[in-house]
Amino acid sequence: MLKKKITLKHIARELEVSISTVSKALKNSEEISRETKEKIQAFAKLYNYKPNNIAISLKNKRTKNIGVVIPDIVHHFFTTVVRGVEKYANTKGYNVIVCLSDESFDKEVINMELLANGSIDGFIMSLSSGTQKENDYNHLKEVTEQGIPLVLFDRITNEVECDKVIIDDAMGAYLATKKLIEQGRKRIGLITTHDYLSVSKARTTGYQKALKEFGVSEQQDLILKMPSMEMDGQLIENFIKNSKVDAILTVNEIFSIYGMQVAQDLGLKIPDDISFIGFTDGLLSKYANPSLTSIAQHGERMGEISAEMLIQKIESEEEEETYQTKILEPTLIERNSTIN
Amino acid sequence: MLKKKITLKHIARELEVSISTVSKALKNSEEISRETKEKIQAFAKLYNYKPNNIAISLKNKRTKNIGVVIPDIVHHFFTTVVRGVEKYANTKGYNVIVCLSDESFDKEVINMELLANGSIDGFIMSLSSGTQKENDYNHLKEVTEQGIPLVLFDRITNEVECDKVIIDDAMGAYLATKKLIEQGRKRIGLITTHDYLSVSKARTTGYQKALKEFGVSEQQDLILKMPSMEMDGQLIENFIKNSKVDAILTVNEIFSIYGMQVAQDLGLKIPDDISFIGFTDGLLSKYANPSLTSIAQHGERMGEISAEMLIQKIESEEEEETYQTKILEPTLIERNSTIN
DNA sequence: TTGTAGGCGTTATCAG
DNA sequence: CTGATAACGCCTACAA
Numbered sequence: 001m002l003k004k005k006i007t008l009k010h011i012a013r014e015l016e017v018s019i020s021t022v023s024k025a026l027k028n029s030e031e032i033s034r035e036t037k038e039k040i041q042a043f044a045k046l047y048n049y050k051p052n053n054i055a056i057s058l059k060n061k062r063t064k065n066i067g068v069v070i071p072d073i074v075h076h077f078f079t080t081v082v083r084g085v086e087k088y089a090n091t092k093g094y095n096v097i098v099c100l101s102d103e104s105f106d107k108e109v110i111n112m113e114l115l116a117n118g119s120i121d122g123f124i125m126s127l128s129s130g131t132q133k134e135n136d137y138n139h140l141k142e143v144t145e146q147g148i149p150l151v152l153f154d155r156i157t158n159e160v161e162c163d164k165v166i167i168d169d170a171m172g173a174y175l176a177t178k179k180l181i182e183q184g185r186k187r188i189g190l191i192t193t194h195d196y197l198s199v200s201k202a203r204t205t206g207y208q209k210a211l212k213e214f215g216v217s218e219q220q221d222l223i224l225k226m227p228s229m230e231m232d233g234q235l236i237e238n239f240i241k242n243s244k245v246d247a248i249l250t251v252n253e254i255f256s257i258y259g260m261q262v263a264q265d266l267g268l269k270i271p272d273d274i275s276f277i278g279f280t281d282g283l284l285s286k287y288a289n290p291s292l293t294s295i296a297q298h299g300e301r302m303g304e305i306s307a308e309m310l311i312q313k314i315e316s317e318e319e320e321e322t323y324q325t326k327i328l329e330p331t332l333i334e335r336n337s338t339i340n
Numbered sequence: 341m342l343k344k345k346i347t348l349k350h351i352a353r354e355l356e357v358s359i360s361t362v363s364k365a366l367k368n369s370e371e372i373s374r375e376t377k378e379k380i381q382a383f384a385k386l387y388n389y390k391p392n393n394i395a396i397s398l399k400n401k402r403t404k405n406i407g408v409v410i411p412d413i414v415h416h417f418f419t420t421v422v423r424g425v426e427k428y429a430n431t432k433g434y435n436v437i438v439c440l441s442d443e444s445f446d447k448e449v450i451n452m453e454l455l456a457n458g459s460i461d462g463f464i465m466s467l468s469s470g471t472q473k474e475n476d477y478n479h480l481k482e483v484t485e486q487g488i489p490l491v492l493f494d495r496i497t498n499e500v501e502c503d504k505v506i507i508d509d510a511m512g513a514y515l516a517t518k519k520l521i522e523q524g525r526k527r528i529g530l531i532t533t534h535d536y537l538s539v540s541k542a543r544t545t546g547y548q549k550a551l552k553e554f555g556v557s558e559q560q561d562l563i564l565k566m567p568s569m570e571m572d573g574q575l576i577e578n579f580i581k582n583s584k585v586d587a588i589l590t591v592n593e594i595f596s597i598y599g600m601q602v603a604q605d606l607g608l609k610i611p612d613d614i615s616f617i618g619f620t621d622g623l624l625s626k627y628a629n630p631s632l633t634s635i636a637q638h639g640e641r642m643g644e645i646s647a648e649m650l651i652q653k654i655e656s657e658e659e660e661e662t663y664q665t666k667i668l669e670p671t672l673i674e675r676n677s678t679i680n
Numbered sequence: 681t682t683g684t685a686g687g688c689g690t691t692a693t694c695a696g
Numbered sequence: 697c698t699g700a701t702a703a704c705g706c707c708t709a710c711a712a
Binding site: 057065 | 419
Binding site for chain 2: 681682683684685687688689690
C-alpha cells in the first residue's frame with residue numbers, strides 16, 4: 001500500500017542507466033539523447049518523482065526556509081505580519097518556519113540557535129519583551145556574525161546591525177494626540193507599558209511631543225504605565241476615575257476597549273465625555289462598541305517588506321554590509337470613539 | 341569578521357585526526373581516549389560547533405519539522421491551535437512550519453506537495469473551504485500513502501483515513517440552543533455558512549436537534565446561510581429585521597458581534613429583546629459590548645492533542661494502521677449577551 | 681584507540 | 697551521449 005518516495009537511484013536501477021544520467025535527463029539537459037530523456041521523464045512522471053528538498057538543501061547550502069520569530073501568535077498584529085511574510089516568501093519559493101518566543105528571552109535564544117544550525121536561510125523577528133528587558137542581544141549578533149541575514153521588525157534594537165522595518169510609532173502617537181487636542185480635549189491620558197519596549201517608548205515620545213507643541217496651558221503628562229504585558233483592569237479603572245481625563249490614547253487595542261467599558265460603566269458618554277484612540281487597528285477596534293479610532297500599523301505590509309529585504313539579502317551574492325531601516329507611516333483610522 | 345559555521349571536517353583537519361574520531365569524541369564515545377576527547381571537545385566548544393541540522397536530517401530521514409497547514413492565520417481560533425502545536429512540539433524538539441492555504445484548494449495542494457518532499461515528518465492541518473467545496477482529497481491521500489503521518493483538526497473529512505481532532509460541534513450548537521430555549525426564547529435564529537464546511541454542517545445539525553427535542557410548537561428553522569466566508573452586513577441586518585427572532589446563534593464570533601450592533605441600532609435591548617450566542621470564544625467575545633456568550637472551541641488544547649498524536653505516529657516504529665478521532669467537549673461560556 | 685569506507689539524495693565536473 | 701567520481705555534513709559498521 002505504501003508508495004514510498006522514489007529517488008534518482010531507484011529510477012537509475014530500474015531503467016539500467018546511471019544516476020547522473022537520470023539527474024540530467026530530468027533537468028532536460030542537452031547532453032542526453034531525446035530517447036533516453038523521454039524514457040526517464042515518463043518513468044519519473046509515472047512514479048511521481050520529486051527531488052528531495054533536504055538533499056538539495058545540503059548540496060546548495062540553501063534551505064529556502066525563513067525563520068520567523070515572534071513573541072506571540074495569538075495576537076492580531078503579529079499574525080498580519082506573518083501573513084505578509086508568507087505572501088511574499090511563497091512567491092519566491094520560500095517556506096516559513098514560525099517560532100514563538102512567548103515573550104521570553106530564553107526561548108528566543110533557544111529557538112534561534114536551533115534554527116541557525118542550517119534549518120533556515122535567514123531570520124525575520126520581533127524582540128520578545130524579555131529580551132528588551134534584559135537588553136542582551138548576543139544571540140542576534142552571533143547569528144549575523146555567522147552571515148545569516150536578519151530583519152528586525154516592530155520591536156527592534158539599535159544594538160544590532162541589520163535591516164529593520166518599523167512604523168513611525170512616535171508619529172503615530174503624535175497624530176493621535178494632535179487629533180485629540182484639535183478636538184478640544186484638555187486632559188489627554190496615555191496608557192502604555194514599560195519603556196523597555198521600544199515601541200511603547202517611541203509612542204510615549206510622540207504623545208509628549210504633541211502635548212508640548214500644542215499644549216494647552218493646564219496640560220500635563222497623564223501617563224499610566226501598566227506593570228506587565230497583561231491588562232490590569234483595576235489600574236485602568238482607577239486611572240479613569242481619578243485622573244479626570246477627557247481623552248485617552250493607548251498603546252494597544254485592549255487597553256482602549258477595556259477603558260471604554262470602564263468609562264461607560266461610570267456613566268461617561270463616548271466620545272462626548274471622553275474619547276479614545278488605540279494602536280493596532282485590529283478586529284477589536286472595528287467591532288468594538290463604540291468602534292475604536294486607532295492607529296493602523298500596517299502589519300501585512302511590514303511583513304511583505306521584511307520578507308523582501310530578507311530574501312534580497314539571502315540571494316545577493318556580495319557581502320553587502322549596508323543595512324537600512326524602513327519606516328512606514330502609520331495611519332489614523334477614525335471611528336466612533338472620537339467622532340459621531 | 342564572519343565566523344562561519346564550523347564542521348566536523350574543520351575540526352578534524354585542525355586537530356589532525358579523522359572525521360569519525362571527532363564525531364565519536366563529541367558524542368563522548370567510549371571508543372575514544374580521554375585525552376583525545378577532551379582536546380576535541382574543548383576545541384569544538386571554543387569554536388561553538390553545532391551539528392548541521394540538514395545533514396542530520398538527510399542521514400536520519402527525520403527532519404524534526406512539523407508542517408501545519410491552516411486556511412488563515414489572522415484568525416483567533418487557528419492561532420490558538422498553532423500555539424498549542426508549538427507548545428507540545430517544542431517540548432519534543434520539533435519545529436513548526438506554518439503554511440497558509442488562504443482558503444484555496446490550489447494553494448493547499450501546492451504547499452503540501454512542497455513540504456512533503458522531505459521537509460517535514462508529518463502534517464497537522466485544517467481543510468480550506470476551497471477543498472471542502474471541491475470535495476477533492478487526493479493530495480491528502482497521496483501524503484498518507486507515502487507513509488507521512490497526518491492529523492486533521494476542526495475542519496476534517498471522512499474521505500481520508502488519518503487521526504483527527506475536533507470538538508463536538510453538534511453538541512456545542514445543541515448546548516447553546518438548549519440554553520436559549522430554556523431562557524424562554526421562542527424564535528431562535530441561526531446564522532451560518534455553507535454546509536460544505538464540515539463544522540457549519542455539524543453545528544446546524546446540533547441546532548436543529550435541540551429545536552426538535554425541546555421545540556416549542558411555533559418553533560421553526562430560522563436559518564441564514566451566508567454565501568461566503570466574508571461577512572455581509574446587509575444580509576444580517578435584513579435577517580434580524582424580518583425574521584422577528586428573539587435569539588440568534590452564530591457559527592463564529594463576527595456574525596454575532598455584527599448582529600448585536602445591528603440589533604442595538606434597531607433599538608433592541610440585549611439580552612432582553614434578543615440574545616446572542618456565538619462560536620469561538622475569542623477576544624471579540626470577551627471584549628464586545630455587551631460581552632458575548634459563546635462556545636469555546638479549546639483551540640490550544642486541540643493543537644496540543646494534534647501534535648501529540650502526530651509525534652506519536654512519527655516516532656512509533658510500527659506501521660500502525662489504526663486511526664482515532666478525538667472529540668473534545670465544547671464549553672458554553674456565559675456572558676452578558678444572554679444574562680444580565 | 682583511531683581511521684576507512686560507504687551511504688543518506690542530489691548535482692557538477694570530468695572522463696569515456 | 698553516458699557514466700564514474702566527488703562533494704555537501706554527518707554517522708556508523710567495520711578495519712587496522
